[in-house]
Amino acid sequence: MQPNAPNPPAAADIERSVDEILRRPEFQGNALANWFSELLQWVFDSMASLSGWANANPTGKWILTAVLLLILAGLLAHIGWTIWQILPKRGGTSLRRAGQPWKTLEGRVASWPEALQLARRALSRGDFYSAVWISHRMLLGVLDDKGALEFAGWKTNRDYLRECRGHEEGYKLLDRLSQAFDQTVYAHRPAPRGELEGLLNQVDEFYRQAER
Numbered sequence: 001m002q003p004n005a006p007n008p009p010a011a012a013d014i015e016r017s018v019d020e021i022l023r024r025p026e027f028q029g030n031a032l033a034n035w036f037s038e039l040l041q042w043v044f045d046s047m048a049s050l051s052g053w054a055n056a057n058p059t060g061k062w063i064l065t066a067v068l069l070l071i072l073a074g075l076l077a078h079i080g081w082t083i084w085q086i087l088p089k090r091g092g093t094s095l096r097r098a099g100q101p102w103k104t105l106e107g108r109v110a111s112w113p114e115a116l117q118l119a120r121r122a123l124s125r126g127d128f129y130s131a132v133w134i135s136h137r138m139l140l141g142v143l144d145d146k147g148a149l150e151f152a153g154w155k156t157n158r159d160y161l162r163e164c165r166g167h168e169e170g171y172k173l174l175d176r177l178s179q180a181f182d183q184t185v186y187a188h189r190p191a192p193r194g195e196l197e198g199l200l201n202q203v204d205e206f207y208r209q210a211e212r
Contacts, residue, residue, distance in 0.1 A: 104141035128190040135200045136181045142207045
């Protein structure tokens with residue numbers, strides 16, 4: 001035996017509701033109102049047809065109800081996921097959780113001294129590509145923790161500079177380091193070693209000031 005389900009509104013009740021809505025002042029006298037009235041009429045006509053079909057097919061009514069609920073749940077889940085993706089995600093996931101691999105350096109290090117040592121070793125062996133990459137990611141991690149930007153691997157240097165524009169000190173350092181990065185990584189014209197060493201020292205000082 002099928003359990004009793006709520007009966008859909010009768011066609012006459014639906015038509016009466018439509019007429020009452022369409023007689024309101026806001027739905028009178030313009031093209032938008034006419035279009036909206038036609039849309040409402042179509043919706044309620046469809047509901048009336050569905051109501052008749054549901055009364056004649058109680059099993060189908062339950063199946064249709066379950067399908068609609070699943071669709072609604074999927075839509076709500078998608079909306080919730082989209083909102084979660086849009087909301088800013090701060091809170092020190094880049095640097096300040098001691099012993100945790102940094103997302104900016106892809107898990108290669110778990111502390112600032114380790115990152116600094118990694119960059120300096122790269123400089124000492126003439127690997128300017130790695131040195132500027134590490135230095136740049138270190139600075140992005142600090143700026144992420146300060147709320148000046150949000151790190152994401154797919155972003156470009158221009159994206160980060162646009163986000164960081166309101167943080168004057170961090171922006172200036174990021175701009176200089178980004179230029180050295182672009183020159184070394186993309187243009188294949190490594191910045192001078194002294195310039196990269198100076199930028200790395202500035203990144204270290206910027207981090208220490210941020211930690212005070």
